[in-house]
Amino acid sequence: MSAAPDATALEVLRIRYLGRKGVVPSLMERLRELPPEQRRAFGQAVNSLKETLARALSDRKRELDEAEVSRARADIDWTLPGEWRGVGRLHPVTQIIERSVRIFRSLGFTVATGPDVETVHNNFDALNTPPDHPSRDPQDTFYLENGDLLRCHTSPVQVRYMMSRSPPVRIVAPGRCYRRDTPDATHSANFHQIEGLYVDRSVSLADLKGDLSYFARELMGPEVRVRFRPHFFPFTEPSVEVDFSCHVCRGAGCRVCKQSGWIEIAGAGMVHPNVFRAVGYDPEAVTGYAFGMGIERIAMVLFGIPDIRLLYENDLRYLSQF
């Protein structure tokens, strides 16, 4: 057995000696033909022959297996490139949300969330938005049959959070929003915002400017410029719109910033006293700032994505670049 050159030869030997019609079983057959007083000794001899053969067989089998493994090892070309596994990656929108949340966390903000389906009260009334405000029009907002709606901004999370906690408040709330916008390069009926709300005893517009400027530099790099323009929102007073200088053309003018050198990123302002009243906060005791930033806009400037629809077509050839 120990001389068998390979596994096939060894198997031939196993069948010849130990197989059903092999030498050992046929010796066992002969047991019956012997006179009774010889059977015991003969049986023992055949059994020990069987054990010896079986051990020789398994020893040789192990030797052959080991030789096989080391031969296979010698055949491996360790310099070949590895097999590529399709590791997934986060969608650009998710990446921006995660990066933004990390920056605001470093400023002491925590994360709050609210549902996509909201009440008219949380989405509009509690945010000092009167019944005749154009954004309440069914032309602009998706209403459900029961009178609820798909939130058109993340601001209702402000209402929910303040209703459930007393001040101070320092939260960001990322999430989906819905508007009846006609899709074009910068509009999508479904998009994301990250809401911010900071309420305490003497929060000022300077805090808003400082915090959003810090956020912009952390996210976009130290060369980004931030511009605050006077604006109007029913739920803040005073209100501003916040622009970042275009990251794609460094302010020179390009397709992404529509040649202006600036991108409108957020609406913001000081929380309106009527919003504090609606949630049971005393507007004489606290002040606060709030902002709502467009995540897709940020993704577009940061990654140089010229059309918002590219984020929603699920074309992995495109998305996996980021």
Ligand code: PHE
């Ligand atoms: N909710 C506003 C929007 O969607 C943005 C905003 C949030 C403005 C908070 C002021 C304060 O346009």
